[in-house]
Amino acid sequence: MSDERRDGDQRVGAPLPVDSSRRTEIDKQRVPMAARPYRLLALVKQDAVVRVQKEPDDTVMTWPHLLTIEFLAAVAMSIFLLLLGLFINAPLEELANPNVTPAVAKAPWYFLGLQELLAYFHPTVAGALTPIGVLVGSALIPYLDRRNVHSTRPSDRKLEVTLFSILWALGLAVTFIGIFFRGPGYSFILPWSNGFFFSL
Template identity: 70%
Template sequence: MSETKAPEETRVVAPVDPTRRTEIDKQRVPMSARPYRLLAMVKQDAVVRVQKEPDDTVMTWPHLLSIEFLAAAVMSIFLLMMGLFINAPLEELANGNVTPAVAKAPWYFLGLQELLAYFHPSVAGVLVPTFAIVGMMIVPYVDRRDIHATRPSQRKTAVVLFSLFLGLALTLTFLGIFFRGPGYSFVIPYLPFFENSTNGLHFAL
């Protein structure tokens, strides 16, 4: 019994009319008629590629450490000069039987101490610092607008609010440093600045 093979399909390609040219064919320019040539140089890579390190780096020593040593020396000389020429005597030994006068806090706490002169201790010493710290912690989670802003002009509200907060803190600290005297009373500072006068400038280092 012989098997019958299915006839193979034959495809006939229609001849292309050489006189028929499209708009694209008309715009093509033969290579021989072009006045320029395109050349490209291909560099041969190694079998194992080595990652190139940046060329704009320098060694830590002496480029960085020498600057840090110089800055430390300048700051040490500055502190030594302040200790020699600024009158900041020590007080007498602490006596538990005598209640001292109101002392001034360090400069970074003078803003809170200045608030104590205007508000109740529970407000100025507990509520205000707590709200300030918690508020700064939750700001990144609340302020989700303009996450792609890169300029201060694009976040005017945030810049204005922070400027007010910073200005208030600096004002309170400035008042506590220069306008508070013995017993934390309000005084007007005058020259000379570096004398330990009872009516002059009072500050705590």
Template identity: 50%
Template sequence: MAQLPESLLRRSAEARAKAEGRSVEDVLAEIKGEAPPTAPPPAVAETPAPAAGGGGRDLDAEAATFGVPRPLLERSMFARSKADGTPVPAMAGVAAPAAAATAVTAAPAPAPAAFSGPPPGVRTQRLLTVVKAGAIQGTGREPEDKVNVWPHLLAIEFVALLAMLAFLTLLSAFVDAPLLEFANFNQQPNPSKAPWYFLGLQELLAYFDPQVAGIIIPGFGVAALAFIPYIDRNPSVRPSDRKFAISLFTVFFVGASVLTIFGSFFRGPGFNFVFPWVDGIFFDDLLTILE
């Protein structure tokens, strides 16, 4: 049995002592197992408790011991015998109803009323265990420092949205999107450049075989990007713990940027190398800005 706090034991002992008319210390010692249990105050014979259909019962004594009103005990006894199909045990101290009387005559002579536990059908309550508070209330999670999304985050997002809208509207008010001559299949401009975000790849085409520059490098690049979380098994997010990963990504980031800028501004007719400040800029995406 779990170790119970002294205060609980004491409360339990006090309650029992009051009910049984004994001293608190007596009961406490009995609960703790330090003294042999004393017999409950009503004289009880050493006969076993009557099973259903067995000997008679002294309902008055039971009512006194358990504090259950006698009519309830009677009702429960009748209900049980009806449910079990067994005859009603004889009751001491009361004139049995007619139906019960016949059962009593059929049964052997009833022993004196006696029991050592609660009679069937009577519920008593006892303390099963004490659950300590920590086990229920502990969450196992550290409290986090959080702020309300409204107004703290939403205000920032709204300002960012307005700033972007203002920037884009102003840019669009002053700089027109390019529109060259009608598409002509027979007249390829020199140089022909892809959209700027593919110019890094087009730049690679100047160095490598088309299958390498156009398919293998971007294909493996995208696959490597997508699989980063499954390749990088380092659980730390601290920059000092991830020097290799950060270096590698920075090489990729700078490399892609340099190739794109190079393809955009340093390639002229025939996709040959030019200095933009000497030969001019051959980058139609920014045509209207440059003009």
């Protein structure tokens, strides 16, 4: 049972009907709240609307654009190395003779830096502590300065770039000395005077 009282045919509390002859423009524009699908919150001027122009998208998908190029480059390099091995003989020396020690005993070029360090330091320092220190130090470089961890600009990571550059330069220097400035008996030589003692 409804709790609204009725007085004849007119509901108590309901708005009185407006005479159609006395309706104004405002009355004509009134719409019941239940029939409004939206509500006006504010008026925004045209100048206040910020228009964001979408820049042209120049990115491409990894597949098939990038992977196709990389696959073709790998195939071309494989064919080149295969032809190189078929038509050019490898610079191999004679069979190893345990009774004859070669005049120049050098490690491969990628280990010459460590061999050069062995000429200056104790084997424990040059062969174990230094490589471990370089590897661990390189891994810890990003954690030394946490101010700009999300930046990819080298100018924002000066400490890390400087430390890595120093380690890289030192490693390159000892390798360069081992390649060009070491001769028979791993003695120090001048390549422009004594010759070049290095082979891959």
